[in-house]
Amino acid sequence: MKTIADLQAIRDKIKTRILMRKEHGYKHEGPASETHFRSHVMVCAGTGCVAGSSEFIISKFNEEVAKHGLQDDIMVVRTGCFGLCALGPIVIVYPEGVFYSMVTVDDVPEIVTEHLKNGNIVKRLIYAETLCKDEHILPLDEVGFYKKQMRLALRNCGLIDPECIDEYIANDGYVALEKCLTEKKPSDVIDIVKASGLRGRGGAGFPTGLKWEFAAKSQSDDGQKFVACNADEGDPGAFMDRSVLEGDPHVIIESMAIAAYAIGGNHGYVYVRAEYPIALNRLQKAIDDARAYGLLGKNILGTGFDFDMEIRPGAGAFVCGEETALIRSIEGNRGEPRPRPPFPAVKGIFGKPTVLNNVETYANIPQIILNGAEWFQGIGTEKSKGTKVFAVGGKINNVGLVEVPMGITLREVIYEIGGGIPKGKEFKAAQTGGPSGGCIPAQHLDAGIDFESLTALGSMMGSGGLIVMDEDNCMVDIAKFFLEFTVDESCGKCPPCRIGTKRMYEILERITEGKGEKDDIEKLEALAKSIQTSALCALGQTAPNPVLSTIKYFRDEYEAHVCDKKCPAGACQAMAKYGITAEKCKGCTLCVKACPVGAITGERKAVHVLDAEKCIKCGACVPACPFKAIYK
Amino acid sequence: MINLTIDGKKVSVPAGSTILEAARKADVNVPTLCYMKGVNEIGACRICLIEVKGGRVLLAACVAPANEGMEVYTNSPKVREARKSNLELILSEHDRSCLTCVRNLNCELQAIARDLNIEELPFEGKRIEHEIDDLSPSIVRDNNKCILCRRCIGMCKNIQETAVIDAQNRGILTKIGCAFDASLDEIACVMCGQCINVCPTGALYEKDHINRVWDALSCPDTHVVVQTAPAVRVALGEEFGMPIGTSVTGQMVHALKRLGFDKVFDTNTAADITIMEEGTELIDRVRNNGTLPLFTSCSPGWVKYLESYHPEFIPNLSSCKSPHQKFGALIKSYYAEKAGIDPKNIYVVSVMPCSAKKYEIQRPEMSVDGLRDVDAVLTTRELARMIKTARLNWNSLCSCNDSDCICAFDNPFGEASGAGAIFGVTGGVTEAALRTVAELLTGKRAEDIEFTDTRGKDGIKEYTVRLPEITLKGAVVSGTANAKKMLEKIKNGEEYHFIEFMGCPGGCIMGGGQPIVDALAAAECDVFALRAKAIYGVDKSLPVRRSHENPFIKKLYEEIGEPGGDRAHQLFHTAYAAKEKYPAELHI
Amino acid sequence: MAKNETTGILAQETAELLKEIILKHNGYGRRDAIMAVLNDVQAKLGYLPYEAQRYIAVEMDIPLAEIFGIVTFYSGFSLNPVGKYKIAVCMGTACYVKDAHKILAKIEQKCGIKAGETSEDGLFTIVATRCIGACGLAPVITINENVYGKLHLEDVDKVLEKYK
Numbered sequence A: 001m002k003t004i005a006d007l008q009a010i011r012d013k014i015k016t017r018i019l020m021r022k023e024h025g026y027k028h029e030g031p032a033s034e035t036h037f038r039s040h041v042m043v044c045a046g047t048g049c050v051a052g053s054s055e056f057i058i059s060k061f062n063e064e065v066a067k068h069g070l071q072d073d074i075m076v077v078r079t080g081c082f083g084l085c086a087l088g089p090i091v092i093v094y095p096e097g098v099f100y101s102m103v104t105v106d107d108v109p110e111i112v113t114e115h116l117k118n119g120n121i122v123k124r125l126i127y128a129e130t131l132c133k134d135e136h137i138l139p140l141d142e143v144g145f146y147k148k149q150m151r152l153a154l155r156n157c158g159l160i161d162p163e164c165i166d167e168y169i170a171n172d173g174y175v176a177l178e179k180c181l182t183e184k185k186p187s188d189v190i191d192i193v194k195a196s197g198l199r200g201r202g203g204a205g206f207p208t209g210l211k212w213e214f215a216a217k218s219q220s221d222d223g224q225k226f227v228a229c230n231a232d233e234g235d236p237g238a239f240m241d242r243s244v245l246e247g248d249p250h251v252i253i254e255s256m257a258i259a260a261y262a263i264g265g266n267h268g269y270v271y272v273r274a275e276y277p278i279a280l281n282r283l284q285k286a287i288d289d290a291r292a293y294g295l296l297g298k299n300i301l302g303t304g305f306d307f308d309m310e311i312r313p314g315a316g317a318f319v320c321g322e323e324t325a326l327i328r329s330i331e332g333n334r335g336e337p338r339p340r341p342p343f344p345a346v347k348g349i350f351g352k353p354t355v356l357n358n359v360e361t362y363a364n365i366p367q368i369i370l371n372g373a374e375w376f377q378g379i380g381t382e383k384s385k386g387t388k389v390f391a392v393g394g395k396i397n398n399v400g401l402v403e404v405p406m407g408i409t410l411r412e413v414i415y416e417i418g419g420g421i422p423k424g425k426e427f428k429a430a431q432t433g434g435p436s437g438g439c440i441p442a443q444h445l446d447a448g449i450d451f452e453s454l455t456a457l458g459s460m461m462g463s464g465g466l467i468v469m470d471e472d473n474c475m476v477d478i479a480k481f482f483l484e485f486t487v488d489e490s491c492g493k494c495p496p497c498r499i500g501t502k503r504m505y506e507i508l509e510r511i512t513e514g515k516g517e518k519d520d521i522e523k524l525e526a527l528a529k530s531i532q533t534s535a536l537c538a539l540g541q542t543a544p545n546p547v548l549s550t551i552k553y554f555r556d557e558y559e560a561h562v563c564d565k566k567c568p569a570g571a572c573q574a575m576a577k578y579g580i581t582a583e584k585c586k587g588c589t590l591c592v593k594a595c596p597v598g599a600i601t602g603e604r605k606a607v608h609v610l611d612a613e614k615c616i617k618c619g620a621c622v623p624a625c626p627f628k629a630i631y632k
Numbered sequence B: 001m002i003n004l005t006i007d008g009k010k011v012s013v014p015a016g017s018t019i020l021e022a023a024r025k026a027d028v029n030v031p032t033l034c035y036m037k038g039v040n041e042i043g044a045c046r047i048c049l050i051e052v053k054g055g056r057v058l059l060a061a062c063v064a065p066a067n068e069g070m071e072v073y074t075n076s077p078k079v080r081e082a083r084k085s086n087l088e089l090i091l092s093e094h095d096r097s098c099l100t101c102v103r104n105l106n107c108e109l110q111a112i113a114r115d116l117n118i119e120e121l122p123f124e125g126k127r128i129e130h131e132i133d134d135l136s137p138s139i140v141r142d143n144n145k146c147i148l149c150r151r152c153i154g155m156c157k158n159i160q161e162t163a164v165i166d167a168q169n170r171g172i173l174t175k176i177g178c179a180f181d182a183s184l185d186e187i188a189c190v191m192c193g194q195c196i197n198v199c200p201t202g203a204l205y206e207k208d209h210i211n212r213v214w215d216a217l218s219c220p221d222t223h224v225v226v227q228t229a230p231a232v233r234v235a236l237g238e239e240f241g242m243p244i245g246t247s248v249t250g251q252m253v254h255a256l257k258r259l260g261f262d263k264v265f266d267t268n269t270a271a272d273i274t275i276m277e278e279g280t281e282l283i284d285r286v287r288n289n290g291t292l293p294l295f296t297s298c299s300p301g302w303v304k305y306l307e308s309y310h311p312e313f314i315p316n317l318s319s320c321k322s323p324h325q326k327f328g329a330l331i332k333s334y335y336a337e338k339a340g341i342d343p344k345n346i347y348v349v350s351v352m353p354c355s356a357k358k359y360e361i362q363r364p365e366m367s368v369d370g371l372r373d374v375d376a377v378l379t380t381r382e383l384a385r386m387i388k389t390a391r392l393n394w395n396s397l398c399s400c401n402d403s404d405c406i407c408a409f410d411n412p413f414g415e416a417s418g419a420g421a422i423f424g425v426t427g428g429v430t431e432a433a434l435r436t437v438a439e440l441l442t443g444k445r446a447e448d449i450e451f452t453d454t455r456g457k458d459g460i461k462e463y464t465v466r467l468p469e470i471t472l473k474g475a476v477v478s479g480t481a482n483a484k485k486m487l488e489k490i491k492n493g494e495e496y497h498f499i500e501f502m503g504c505p506g507g508c509i510m511g512g513g514q515p516i517v518d519a520l521a522a523a524e525c526d527v528f529a530l531r532a533k534a535i536y537g538v539d540k541s542l543p544v545r546r547s548h549e550n551p552f553i554k555k556l557y558e559e560i561g562e563p564g565g566d567r568a569h570q571l572f573h574t575a576y577a578a579k580e581k582y583p584a585e586l587h588i
Numbered sequence C: 001m002a003k004n005e006t007t008g009i010l011a012q013e014t015a016e017l018l019k020e021i022i023l024k025h026n027g028y029g030r031r032d033a034i035m036a037v038l039n040d041v042q043a044k045l046g047y048l049p050y051e052a053q054r055y056i057a058v059e060m061d062i063p064l065a066e067i068f069g070i071v072t073f074y075s076g077f078s079l080n081p082v083g084k085y086k087i088a089v090c091m092g093t094a095c096y097v098k099d100a101h102k103i104l105a106k107i108e109q110k111c112g113i114k115a116g117e118t119s120e121d122g123l124f125t126i127v128a129t130r131c132i133g134a135c136g137l138a139p140v141i142t143i144n145e146n147v148y149g150k151l152h153l154e155d156v157d158k159v160l161e162k163y164k
Helices: A006-020 A047-051 A054-067 A104-117 A164-168 A175-181 A184-195 A210-215 A240-248 A249-263 A277-290 A321-330 A357-373 A373-377 A412-417 A450-457 A473-491 A498-514 A521-533 A538-542 A545-563 A590-594 B020-027 B077-094 B108-115 B151-159 B194-198 B208-219 B234-242 B250-260 B267-287 B300-309 B311-315 B323-339 B356-359 B380-389 B418-424 B428-442 B480-491 B519-524 B527-541 B551-560 B566-572 C012-025 C031-045 C049-060 C064-074 C102-112 C153-161
Strands: A039-044 A072-078 A093-094 A098-100 A226-231 A267-272 A297-301 A305-314 A354-358 A386-395 A400-405 A429-434 A438-442 A465-470 B002-006 B009-013 B048-053 B072-073 B140-142 B166-168 B175-177 B205-206 B223-228 B263-266 B346-352 B376-379 B460-466 B471-477 B498-503 C085-089 C124-129 C142-143 C145-150
Touching: A006 A039, A006 A164, A006 A175, A006 A386, A039 A104, A047 A054, A047 A277, A054 A072, A072 B263, A093 A104, A093 A386, A093 B108, A093 C031, A098 A104, A098 A175, A164 A277, A175 A249, A175 A357, A175 B566, A184 A357, A184 A373, A210 A354, A210 B498, A226 A249, A226 A357, A226 B551, A240 A249, A240 A277, A240 A386, A240 A450, A249 A267, A249 A305, A249 A354, A249 A357, A267 A277, A267 A321, A277 C145, A305 C031, A321 A354, A357 A386, A386 C142, A400 A412, A412 A429, A412 C145, A429 A473, A429 A545, A438 A545, A473 A498, A473 A545, A498 A521, A498 A545, A498 B077, A521 A538, A521 B077, A538 B323, B002 B020, B009 B020, B009 B323, B020 B048, B020 B072, B077 B108, B108 C031, B151 B166, B151 B194, B151 C049, B166 B471, B166 C064, B194 B205, B205 B428, B208 B223, B208 B346, B208 B376, B208 B380, B223 B250, B223 B267, B223 B323, B234 B250, B234 B380, B250 B263, B250 B346, B250 B380, B250 B428, B250 B527, B267 B323, B267 B380, B267 B551, B267 B566, B300 B311, B300 B356, B300 B480, B300 B498, B323 B418, B323 B551, B323 C102, B346 B380, B356 B376, B376 B380, B418 B428, B418 B527, B428 B460, B428 B471, B428 B498, B460 B480, B480 B498, B527 C153, B551 B566, B551 C012, C012 C049, C049 C064, C085 C102, C102 C124
Parallel strands: A039 A072, A226 A267, A226 A354, A267 A305, A386 A465, B002 B072, B223 B263, B223 B346, B346 B376, B471 B498, C085 C124
Antiparallel strands: A039 A093, A093 A098, A297 A305, A386 A400, A429 A438, A429 A465, B002 B009, B048 B072, B140 B205, B166 B175, B460 B471, C085 C142, C142 C145
């Protein structure tokens, strides 16, 4: 069990370790010792980089460092997501702040020998933009990717070892909780959160402080109240919450404890989707460590406040990100939403008042407590305060995780932070809000991103997925993709969503197969509006959004599909027409062999012919031809 | 009180009311489909949507709380369009073969489609074809007609607490069924048929026995005998437009005779026999340290429930068969002899308010000397259909109730007692039993024979009766969920002598074979109270109100020996055995 | 409760395994432990067969129909055994815009089965999954624990060969 004084002692002891990573070029005065190392090798161990074998990289570093007898000088640290996933696996070496990208296990010995032992940076591995002409290393916060970011929710990701509670504590961890428990009344805490203007980061943007206030004011028949964390993160292409759980699990524990204190609750649940095994493990370890330190359990920090929490796994249902469905799932049922009111803050888990917030929302709390509501108010726009984490993916160079202040423009995110569209293609649209959101076309690239502006454009903030599309993507196809997702994930309780989305999908299917009918677009619009107003929960109510928004901005593309039976982007396979350019064909028969239905005929050395009637448009012939003689 | 406006009408409702309740109070009829008061209040079908001024989305009136100052619109253009669209979507996934459907003209979906003036469906999708589950002897499930309102689940899970069906899969693939798509026959469904009574469409209905009965009636060599349960006569009239709770004994008997049944007998007679047998059994167990409490066994749904879910209590069950089974055995022996008819040529039909009895009659132990006690069971609803098929004019049927009239039951069994009549309502068996047992033990004829402690809607009613030998402590239980509660009480050491159990909440008048009352009507009147009042009315109207004073009963026991004796055991008793709750092997 | 009711058709050791899992999650009398129990049982057995669900229904006193309803609701639970190699093709948006569906079609063609099915020889199960969060490596497939990122259509054959 740790006392307040114990925690401060940890901070004092390890502070410089953190400083070395935070302050560019920080040098530790004094000899290397148990807590101070000459160099820190930070290896990203988020799911993306782990998939790229960062765990093996970490072992290799440990092995090599030991081999050279440098284990007292070099600290190899498993850390959270740096955000530049396109360049993963990432290794950053401090104090220089050298950013090595796309590191493989085989690169490790060189880094250890050359850089760590001999002091020579391995230039071939360094992130090009950080290497200046005069050989000096650009601090990361000056490169295009990081310059306009403001990492608040992600502050610890890439900075600390998520499996080391002491490092969390060292970077002002659990100070906010201590302050709340010893200096503030529960109502004070709520006032601060309210005054900050923090809004939910899960998608709906409901004022967090207000939610806590409702729960605080609600009566519970037996006095029990709960706090819960929505870590279901079902939007495809979104991995913000996962990165926080993997990189900084303690922030969730501390925040939920603060929330519990504020509303008068003593127990918490974190609902984590089953598809996040690393996040589950790291969070469980963090909970175990926090318990061992007495930061969870009875009489936390000697203040008499009891709070504990547990993880509840999901099992693969997007709809469980909806708060009432999540609650039903925790209670041991099919994750089917129910009508609201009553809202969870009044009647939640097991019928008790419950605060349910998203991971990223919680990740903001400790700093708001420490820095004050006014500080938070100073970031962002008038109605959307603070920052937002986005998972930027799709047709963009710098695929990864970014955190930006509200109000930044889409253009800045895509071109400055994101590094623009690869292969010189043209930007077509950016999808925000996942299957509940909409697309934003080029003409709105200069819109400032915040809750209101995105909704006004026909999309929504959503949880933070931002998928960029280029000229080769077909917007009708994209709408169909999202609708297919919704049809599969619909819980099935109410007809507008269960049947309505399916009917919409069938129309889109016909359209993308070249079988669109005259009134299809109008039918889609009418059905979409009906579903929006009648569905039981937000999943159904927002399911038509991708369709409506793509019709709004790309109606001509829809019309080309329906009336001309053409797909302008060339993405819809069913409407593709394949053929062989006779002049380029060398008669090698590779395409004949590749075709699964024998639609291509031809003898060796003779020009081949593609029979359009037999062609099933699978596209297998195109890559098979070494002479690029097959066109679409 | 909350004050709000609905379509311009001001209305006040108690706090905690829903907008639907407020609307009904304001005489505004918001259409509903999945809503069923007390059974299913989930706001799922999105038909009862209404618009609240200032609201972003439409709300389901059946669950949305009424708030002070609300301005509600139930027929605005937005509401009309949404409601219509949702109904069209439901219809696009529905098997619309109404003409051949058992619920044709009596279907809540049809009614709404007609009211909303649906003319054509804008979308046709490929519907999923479901296999019909007709393997159970009592209940048929047709998912092609199911609109996923979840009322059946509400009934099976939350009211009866047997929970043999639930929603499976999700999204468009959602369907209702038993685990692993087992048939109702394989899983421990108790056949109570309460699910049928709450289904708005033809997705659930009883297994047909009409055809076999017509066949029997058409066969010249077959002597077709029909018996009618007490609960049928207070509900049959509803199928012909009469108010709920009208007693139609005369019309029922007259109709049966006109349908061609050779003899029309009254199951109430067998109820009187049951009192003699079970009363004797109770006194015997009390005097000789037998297993107590004694449980009644006239409800086959309850018996199947006990055998499947709590087999450890089987020794408590009376060894009596249910009344109509006893009667079948009696008819094929005693009556056959008296009438000089070969029992093999006798076909016994029971008209019952019950779906479980279709299962009961085919249990192997429900036979004597190789002859099934009963050959067919018609539900009240099926009888009504036969009457309509035969084009009998209901209004011209006699209801004078004179013992010589065509509308009277046939001899040799004559008229049963009022005690037999009240078997049809929860508490009736107990009250009938008390009337006899009390007089048997005291030796005196009591003046007041209405044991009102046994009456009423509560699922568990307890009573004590002071008698010479014993202070009888008993209970009346209806509904399987309450049965479970009562068994828990017994496990926890509470002591009783006699407990009446009925599988259906409210007893037989609310059985799974009774006329279906739609959700709106069920919310506006107390069906149980109305039918119960009619049954107690029948009791009061009869000259003989005690089972042991039924002249036929006296005669019977002179001829076959005493109640509980050898011959009585052979005809009227059986044995019950444990059934598997979940089968050891499932044919998946 | 008769002893045979629960272990009658489940092998003794499997029944004990399940009992341990239920105890680990404090599942006796606690309905809300069902998700964690089913997750662990699925992890141990590879799927959730009738015998296992029946056992859990009796032990935790939850109706079998409800457990089945829960199992069939969540895509993470499987009623059927999975093949030796589980090929998961990520169909998250980032992978989708990089033609993940073409890769899925190719794999389906090569293995002779569709997504959600297991091959006759029990070797492969193909699953089209939700976003696994490795968007920097899109398009991504995983075969058991092995991750294959930035996958090109032409590489599919080579990758599958390793497992034949």
